[in-house]
Amino acid sequence: MQLISPAFNNGEFIPIKYTGLGEDLSIPLIFKDLNPLGKSIALIMDDPDAPREEPFVHWVIFNIPSSILKIPEGIPTNNKVLSLEGAIQGKNDAGKIGYIGPNPPSGVHTYKIKAYLLDSFLDLKEGVLKKDLEKEMQDHIISKALLEGKFQAKEKI
Numbered sequence: 573m574q575l576i577s578p579a580f581n582n583g584e585f586i587p588i589k590y591t592g593l594g595e596d597l598s599i600p601l602i603f604k605d606l607n608p609l610g611k612s613i614a615l616i617m618d619d620p621d622a623p624r625e626e627p628f629v630h631w632v633i634f635n636i637p638s639s640i641l642k643i644p645e646g647i648p649t650n651n652k653v654l655s656l657e658g659a660i661q662g663k664n665d666a667g668k669i670g671y672i673g674p675n676p677p678s679g680v681h682t683y684k685i686k687a688y689l690l691d692s693f694l695d696l697k698e699g700v701l702k703k704d705l706e707k708e709m710q711d712h713i714i715s716k717a718l719l720e721g722k723f724q725a726k727e728k729i
Contacts, residue, residue: 573603573604573605573606573607573687573689573715573716573717574603574604574605574717575601575602575603575604575685575687575717575718575719576601576602576604576719577599577600577601577602577685577719577721578600578602579599579600579645580721582719582720582721583720583721583722584721584722585721585722585723585724586599586674586683586721586722586723590645590673590674591673591674591675591723592672592673592674592675593673593675593726594673595646596671596672596673597645597646597671597673598631598643598645598646598647598670598671598673599617599645599671599685599721600642600643600644600645601615601642601643601685601687601719602641602642602643603638603640603641603642603687603717604641606638606641606689606715607689607714607715609691609714610638610689610690610691610714610715611637611638611690611691611692611693612634612635612636612637612638612689612690612692612693612694613634613636613637613638613640613687613688613689613690614633614634614635614636614687614688614690614694614705614709615631615632615633615634615636615643615685615686615687615688616629616631616632616685616686616688616702616705616706617629617630617631617671617683617684617685617686618630618683618684618686618702619674619676619681619682619683619684620682620684621676621679621680621681621682622676622681623677627684628665629663629664629665629701629702630664630665630671630672630673630674630683631661631664631670631671631672631685632661632662632663632664632700632701632702632705633647633653633656633659633660633661633662633670634659634660634662634694634696634700634705634709635658635659635660635693635694636656636657636659637656637657637659638689640656640657640659643656647661647670647671648670649661649668649669649670649671650669650670651669651698651699652698660696660697660698660700661698661699662696662698662699662700662701662702662704662705663699663700663701669698669699674721674723675723675725676723676724676725677725678725679724679725680722680723680724681722681723681724681725682720682721682722683720683721683722683723684718684719684720685718685719685720685721686716686717686718687716687717687718687719688709688713688715688716689713689714689715689716690709690712690713690714691712691714692712694708694709694712695708696708
Protein backbone atom coordinates (compact mmCIF):
# COMPACT_ATOMS: atom_id res chain seq x y z
CA MET A 573 0.00 0.00 0.00
CA GLN A 574 1.22 3.49 -0.82
CA LEU A 575 -0.03 6.89 0.33
CA ILE A 576 0.84 9.98 -1.71
CA SER A 577 -0.41 13.53 -2.07
CA PRO A 578 -0.62 15.62 -5.24
CA ALA A 579 0.09 18.65 -3.00
CA PHE A 580 3.61 17.68 -1.85
CA ASN A 581 6.09 14.81 -1.94
CA ASN A 582 6.96 12.68 1.07
CA GLY A 583 9.23 14.60 3.44
CA GLU A 584 8.61 17.98 1.79
CA PHE A 585 6.90 21.05 3.20
CA ILE A 586 3.11 21.12 3.28
CA PRO A 587 1.70 24.04 1.24
CA ILE A 588 0.34 26.81 3.44
CA LYS A 589 -3.25 26.42 2.17
CA TYR A 590 -3.50 23.12 4.11
CA THR A 591 -2.37 24.71 7.40
CA GLY A 592 -3.83 26.78 10.18
CA LEU A 593 -2.04 29.80 8.69
CA GLY A 594 -3.75 29.28 5.32
CA GLU A 595 -7.18 28.00 4.32
CA ASP A 596 -6.98 25.03 6.71
CA LEU A 597 -8.13 22.62 3.98
CA SER A 598 -7.56 18.92 4.49
CA ILE A 599 -4.72 17.53 2.39
CA PRO A 600 -5.62 15.68 -0.85
CA LEU A 601 -4.51 12.05 -0.73
CA ILE A 602 -4.17 9.12 -3.12
CA PHE A 603 -4.02 5.43 -2.17
CA LYS A 604 -2.09 3.01 -4.42
CA ASP A 605 -1.37 -0.70 -4.51
CA LEU A 606 -4.17 -1.75 -2.16
CA ASN A 607 -4.53 -5.41 -1.28
CA PRO A 608 -7.85 -6.62 -2.79
CA LEU A 609 -8.77 -8.20 0.58
CA GLY A 610 -9.06 -4.74 2.13
CA LYS A 611 -12.55 -3.45 2.93
CA SER A 612 -11.91 -0.03 4.47
CA ILE A 613 -9.22 2.57 5.14
CA ALA A 614 -8.52 4.51 8.33
CA LEU A 615 -6.38 7.66 8.46
CA ILE A 616 -4.64 9.34 11.35
CA MET A 617 -2.62 12.54 11.02
CA ASP A 618 -0.60 13.67 13.99
CA ASP A 619 2.38 15.77 15.05
CA PRO A 620 4.93 13.87 17.16
CA ASP A 621 7.02 17.07 17.44
CA ALA A 622 4.31 18.83 19.47
CA PRO A 623 5.64 20.02 22.84
CA ARG A 624 3.69 17.46 24.89
CA GLU A 625 3.85 13.81 25.92
CA GLU A 626 1.62 12.43 23.14
CA PRO A 627 1.59 13.54 19.47
CA PHE A 628 -0.98 16.23 18.69
CA VAL A 629 -3.79 14.66 16.65
CA HIS A 630 -4.83 16.65 13.56
CA TRP A 631 -7.21 14.23 11.84
CA VAL A 632 -8.98 10.95 12.49
CA ILE A 633 -11.16 9.46 9.73
CA PHE A 634 -12.15 5.84 9.14
CA ASN A 635 -14.57 3.53 7.31
CA ILE A 636 -13.41 4.97 4.00
CA PRO A 637 -14.38 2.23 1.52
CA SER A 638 -11.27 0.71 -0.07
CA SER A 639 -12.83 1.37 -3.48
CA ILE A 640 -12.14 5.09 -2.91
CA LEU A 641 -8.60 5.71 -4.12
CA LYS A 642 -8.58 9.53 -3.87
CA ILE A 643 -9.54 11.88 -1.09
CA PRO A 644 -9.97 15.43 -2.41
CA GLU A 645 -8.73 18.47 -0.53
CA GLY A 646 -11.11 20.26 1.79
CA ILE A 647 -13.11 17.41 3.30
CA PRO A 648 -15.91 19.01 5.36
CA THR A 649 -15.69 18.73 9.14
CA ASN A 650 -18.92 16.72 9.39
CA ASN A 651 -19.30 13.59 11.50
CA LYS A 652 -20.03 11.57 8.35
CA VAL A 653 -18.54 12.42 4.97
CA LEU A 654 -21.12 11.67 2.29
CA SER A 655 -18.64 12.26 -0.56
CA LEU A 656 -16.57 9.39 0.91
CA GLU A 657 -19.59 7.07 1.12
CA GLY A 658 -20.25 7.77 4.79
CA ALA A 659 -16.70 7.69 6.16
CA ILE A 660 -16.72 8.71 9.82
CA GLN A 661 -14.53 11.40 11.38
CA GLY A 662 -13.16 11.43 14.87
CA LYS A 663 -12.03 14.24 17.13
CA ASN A 664 -8.75 16.06 16.75
CA ASP A 665 -6.83 17.33 19.77
CA ALA A 666 -8.46 20.75 19.43
CA GLY A 667 -11.65 18.94 20.48
CA LYS A 668 -13.30 19.33 17.09
CA ILE A 669 -14.52 16.86 14.48
CA GLY A 670 -12.43 16.48 11.32
CA TYR A 671 -9.22 18.03 10.06
CA ILE A 672 -7.25 20.81 11.68
CA GLY A 673 -4.17 21.96 9.79
CA PRO A 674 -0.61 22.30 11.03
CA ASN A 675 0.19 25.44 13.03
CA PRO A 676 3.11 24.63 15.32
CA PRO A 677 4.06 27.02 18.13
CA SER A 678 7.68 27.24 16.89
CA GLY A 679 10.20 25.61 14.61
CA VAL A 680 9.78 22.94 11.95
CA HIS A 681 7.43 20.06 12.77
CA THR A 682 7.04 16.81 10.82
CA TYR A 683 3.43 15.67 10.41
CA LYS A 684 2.72 11.97 9.97
CA ILE A 685 -0.27 10.91 7.87
CA LYS A 686 -0.81 7.21 8.49
CA ALA A 687 -3.15 5.10 6.36
CA TYR A 688 -4.33 1.67 7.42
CA LEU A 689 -6.01 -0.83 5.10
CA LEU A 690 -8.42 -2.91 7.16
CA ASP A 691 -10.18 -6.22 6.57
CA SER A 692 -13.52 -4.81 7.76
CA PHE A 693 -15.48 -1.68 8.61
CA LEU A 694 -15.31 -0.59 12.25
CA ASP A 695 -18.27 -0.26 14.58
CA LEU A 696 -17.26 3.05 16.13
CA LYS A 697 -19.21 6.28 16.52
CA GLU A 698 -18.45 9.77 15.24
CA GLY A 699 -16.06 11.77 17.38
CA VAL A 700 -13.94 8.77 18.34
CA LEU A 701 -10.47 9.53 19.67
CA LYS A 702 -7.26 8.32 18.02
CA LYS A 703 -6.47 5.90 20.86
CA ASP A 704 -9.88 4.24 20.58
CA LEU A 705 -9.58 3.91 16.80
CA GLU A 706 -6.09 2.40 17.16
CA LYS A 707 -7.36 -0.12 19.72
CA GLU A 708 -10.37 -1.13 17.60
CA MET A 709 -8.45 -1.57 14.34
CA GLN A 710 -5.47 -3.39 15.88
CA ASP A 711 -6.56 -6.90 14.79
CA HIS A 712 -7.88 -5.75 11.38
CA ILE A 713 -4.80 -4.17 9.74
CA ILE A 714 -3.80 -5.71 6.40
CA SER A 715 -1.25 -3.05 5.45
CA LYS A 716 -0.07 0.45 6.34
CA ALA A 717 1.40 3.45 4.57
CA LEU A 718 3.00 6.66 5.79
CA LEU A 719 3.26 10.12 4.25
CA GLU A 720 5.28 12.78 6.05
CA GLY A 721 5.06 16.50 5.54
CA LYS A 722 6.79 19.38 7.27
CA PHE A 723 5.61 22.79 8.27
CA GLN A 724 7.37 25.68 9.98
CA ALA A 725 5.66 28.14 12.23
CA LYS A 726 5.97 31.83 11.58
CA GLU A 727 8.28 33.07 14.27
CA LYS A 728 6.82 35.77 16.49
CA ILE A 729 8.67 39.08 16.35
